[in-house]
Amino acid sequence: MKTFFGFLMKNVFPAINIVLALVIVTLTTIAANTWIVPNYPDNGNGDLIAHVPKTLAPLVLNRKVNHAKAINTVVQGNLFRKDRKEFSPPVQVRQMAHEPASPTLPPPDLKLKGVLILGDKKIAIIEGDYPIREGDQAVKKKPLNRKGYLLGSRIGSFELT
Incomplete structure (x- = not known):
């Protein structure tokens, strides 16, 4: 048993160490090569880019466009001052038609x-x-x-x- 264990210590473990060292060197070389020389180009020369015509459709807006006169009205009124009054909608007076009240029934x-x-x-x-x-x-x-x-x-x- 001592001879087999001695054989392993002298012959097999140094061989495993050599294999592991070669694997580490190989992986380090591959990593350095990938880092220094990547598979993709740094900047393209434009040959592979598809050219799209640059014609734009006219812009259609669904909102109301403010004109310069309306903006000048806001500026002249100084609507953004600190002492402005909040907008209050005009009071509408409703005329309710009063129906003649029917006499109430006595409780059951x-x-x-x-x-x-x-x-x-x-x-x-x-x-x-x-x-x-x-x-x-x-x-x-x-x-x-x-x-x-x-x-x-x-x-x-x-x-x-």
Whole structure:
């Protein structure tokens, strides 16, 4: 066993060191050559560049062009001074047509008999009567049977909330 280990130390390891040294020298040479003499030219001679005609289409603007007279108006008014007043739009007076107010109905005479809540549904169990308006401005009471109404239902002109 000592002889085999001695053989390796004397013959194989120096051979591996020589191979590693040659690999390092080769890689260093390739790196230096790539750094000093690159594959691409420093500046082109223009033979490979495609020539494009330099005709430009007329410029079409979608915005309003300010003329010198408008700019002079801004300069003369000194609109950028510190003590300027902020622009306030002119006040417009609106004439609202007032409709003749119809007489209000009296509130309904309802009796809450119970509430049923099923998850996100809320049901009110109601009985009683509610007023309705007939064509000749007469108010008539309409009976309401005991029934369940969902939240947001309308009874006459009233809404359950």
